[in-house]
Amino acid sequence: MSERKDFLLEIGTEEIPARFLPPALKQMRTLASEAFASKTLDYQQIEVYATPRRLTLLVKGLIIKQPDSKTEIKGPALKSSYDADGAPTKALLGFCKGHGLEPDSLRQKEISGNIYLFADKEINGQPTVAVLPELVNNFISKIYFPKPMRWGYQEMRFARPLRWLIVLFGDDVVDMEIAGIKADRISRGHRTLGSQQIVIDNPDSYLPQLAENFVICDQQQRRQIIWQQINHVAASVGGHVENDEELLTEVVFIVELPTALVGKFEQKYLQLPQELIITPMREHQRYFPVYDQGGKLLPLFITVRNGDDNYLETVAAGNEKVLRSRLADAEFFWHEDLAADREANIERLSSVVFHEKLGTLRQKVTRVGELATLIATKLNYDDKDLWQTQRAALLAKADLVSNVVYEFPELQGIIGEYYALAAGEEKLVAQAIREHYLPRFAGDLLPQCNSGIAVSLADKLDSLICFFAIGMQPTGSQDPYALRRAAAGCTQIIIKNNLDISLKEIIEFDYQLLPKDVASASMEECCSNLSDFFRQRVENYLDEEKVTYDIINAVTAKFGDNILDVLRRVEALRTFRQQPGFAPLMAGFTRAANLLRSAKSSQLPADIDDQLLKEEAEKQLYKQLLLVETDVKSAFEQKNYLSVLNHIGELTPFIDGFFTDLMVLTDDLALRNNRVALLKRIIALSASFGDLTKIVI
Numbered sequence: 001m002s003e004r005k006d007f008l009l010e011i012g013t014e015e016i017p018a019r020f021l022p023p024a025l026k027q028m029r030t031l032a033s034e035a036f037a038s039k040t041l042d043y044q045q046i047e048v049y050a051t052p053r054r055l056t057l058l059v060k061g062l063i064i065k066q067p068d069s070k071t072e073i074k075g076p077a078l079k080s081s082y083d084a085d086g087a088p089t090k091a092l093l094g095f096c097k098g099h100g101l102e103p104d105s106l107r108q109k110e111i112s113g114n115i116y117l118f119a120d121k122e123i124n125g126q127p128t129v130a131v132l133p134e135l136v137n138n139f140i141s142k143i144y145f146p147k148p149m150r151w152g153y154q155e156m157r158f159a160r161p162l163r164w165l166i167v168l169f170g171d172d173v174v175d176m177e178i179a180g181i182k183a184d185r186i187s188r189g190h191r192t193l194g195s196q197q198i199v200i201d202n203p204d205s206y207l208p209q210l211a212e213n214f215v216i217c218d219q220q221q222r223r224q225i226i227w228q229q230i231n232h233v234a235a236s237v238g239g240h241v242e243n244d245e246e247l248l249t250e251v252v253f254i255v256e257l258p259t260a261l262v263g264k265f266e267q268k269y270l271q272l273p274q275e276l277i278i279t280p281m282r283e284h285q286r287y288f289p290v291y292d293q294g295g296k297l298l299p300l301f302i303t304v305r306n307g308d309d310n311y312l313e314t315v316a317a318g319n320e321k322v323l324r325s326r327l328a329d330a331e332f333f334w335h336e337d338l339a340a341d342r343e344a345n346i347e348r349l350s351s352v353v354f355h356e357k358l359g360t361l362r363q364k365v366t367r368v369g370e371l372a373t374l375i376a377t378k379l380n381y382d383d384k385d386l387w388q389t390q391r392a393a394l395l396a397k398a399d400l401v402s403n404v405v406y407e408f409p410e411l412q413g414i415i416g417e418y419y420a421l422a423a424g425e426e427k428l429v430a431q432a433i434r435e436h437y438l439p440r441f442a443g444d445l446l447p448q449c450n451s452g453i454a455v456s457l458a459d460k461l462d463s464l465i466c467f468f469a470i471g472m473q474p475t476g477s478q479d480p481y482a483l484r485r486a487a488a489g490c491t492q493i494i495i496k497n498n499l500d501i502s503l504k505e506i507i508e509f510d511y512q513l514l515p516k517d518v519a520s521a522s523m524e525e526c527c528s529n530l531s532d533f534f535r536q537r538v539e540n541y542l543d544e545e546k547v548t549y550d551i552i553n554a555v556t557a558k559f560g561d562n563i564l565d566v567l568r569r570v571e572a573l574r575t576f577r578q579q580p581g582f583a584p585l586m587a588g589f590t591r592a593a594n595l596l597r598s599a600k601s602s603q604l605p606a607d608i609d610d611q612l613l614k615e616e617a618e619k620q621l622y623k624q625l626l627l628v629e630t631d632v633k634s635a636f637e638q639k640n641y642l643s644v645l646n647h648i649g650e651l652t653p654f655i656d657g658f659f660t661d662l663m664v665l666t667d668d669l670a671l672r673n674n675r676v677a678l679l680k681r682i683i684a685l686s687a688s689f690g691d692l693t694k695i696v697i
Helices: 018-038 090-099 128-141 203-212 219-236 245-252 267-271 274-284 312-339 342-351 361-378 383-395 403-407 414-422 427-435 450-469 483-496 503-511 523-544 549-556 563-577 582-598 616-637 641-649 652-661 669-685
Strands: 004-013 045-051 054-063 069-077 107-111 114-123 162-169 258-264 288-291 297-306 353-355
Touching (some): 004 203, 018 045, 018 128, 054 203, 090 114, 219 288, 219 297, 258 312, 274 312, 274 414, 297 312, 312 403, 342 383, 361 503, 403 414, 414 427, 450 523, 483 563, 523 563, 582 652, 616 652
Antiparallel strands (some): 004 054, 004 162, 288 297
16 A cells, blocks of 8 residues: 555635635635646545635645556657668657657557557656645636735735645645745644644644644534534523524634624614614624524524633623614614605605616616516406505615615615505505515525515516616626526516416517617517527526426427426426327437438428328328327317327327338439428427427437
């Protein structure tokens, strides 16, 4: 067994934003693994760690030397390697000299009809310590951060400036440097509690030595400690904390030595909407709200200190003071907004630009109102639901000019519901104001009430239509207006609520409401581009639902403009696939499609000439086709797609007989074209359903 040592890399930095660290850890693991594999350096295990001030790679059992290897070296062609007398040419001698070989050691190998000389060359593996400097520099340079920095005169970009560097292979420091910092064995402990000159003996002692200096380097260990402390502190005051993975992850990467503590705020603030208390607590201060056993918010919070448990009362008092100030602001904004004229707020949207080409938010509110009315009408809402939809659409954006939303943008829609209720609006109108932003992200809740569904669709579809009309659809990874999310949200709402609506009709209606002369795309282009855009969202949804790729391709080949209709056809095809007639029909369709592709369609007659149907097999197929066409048309009109497929399946024995008894591509051109035209009409029979030739048997 090869001798092995542990390898340690610690990149010491200024404080890195917490949100940068989880993706950086994933990249480090992947990039390091790829780097070692590329250098044939075997290892037993890779571990990655991160705190706000360091990124660490710990490789267990790294071999101390690359293995020796053989490589095949291609030399000159045989015909140019020897002269007429059989003596080696300059080309051959030069090749041998360059690789330290003798001509007699070469072997011959044929490639594409030519004979070349080859040599098997032994390559001695390098010591790992000699490979590490380049390897480490290369993979560190590939770590991506959303907003990298440069510092001093360095060309390197990183999340934050580098301040120290440890590179140890076993007990020894690897001779290298990064960004002007020479590798050493000196690490730094907790900024205020630990030593700033920790001499790391070897990779194995790294974690214990940091722990002695008040740094818990393992993020999973910190997570476990933090969550245990939070639950313990919450229980000690008679409450509990709800699981919040996003906030917990952020806190994990903010601290190196966690200590949870409880703080309190005045009882009077509980009169505010719960979200108005939690938002400044969670989003601005990274505090965990505390609830009683019944789920009611308590006037308490839990925060996690980056330090030990000394002077916790002082720390708690400082945090309470900061939160008190934020809650006082929230209370002031809340009461100021309640006193405002809500109708005036709607008109204030005229001074808020939605987009420089698309006018103001007030203009958007008008479009959304008309579009929501159209959607509600198409969905056969009763008069009550229709009125609630129109009222919610009018009020949906009014909270955007409120003081609370200006201070806490996360509360748009949420605080709008509270304002509507406080002003005496109907409950479902207020609910729709909040729900029209849903879903905000993948896996989020969907609108529940009818008015919320209509306004949510109208708001998202208006944004999609507007930006596609002015040529600002997403390209590549760029999506500044979150249009992919909007389209995915519409898709989910339509599917989950079985909404039978035409996208084309909605697009054309809203397109005509746009400000004059802003559209760079015609209505037809806008409809076509949005249809393709929604088709991609539907395909993603079907893929997540474990629909096989060939069924997705077959059905979405005829996407149309009705998402629910696509789902119906998918379910019909999935059901039909389980029936015994599926495979024979698909085999016949595939053979027909292949023949059709090989024929020259320009020579085909406009229709089938029944006078040219000479053989019984083709006569029977044509006769059955006429019957099936009538049945398929009727089933399509009823949107009974399983019946469509079953009727098409009735052709199977006749298609089989046609291929068994006849030669389609006969020498008689008229007969050949007529028979191919018959196959073309059979393929066309399913064209409105999709492309069955894409099915894989």
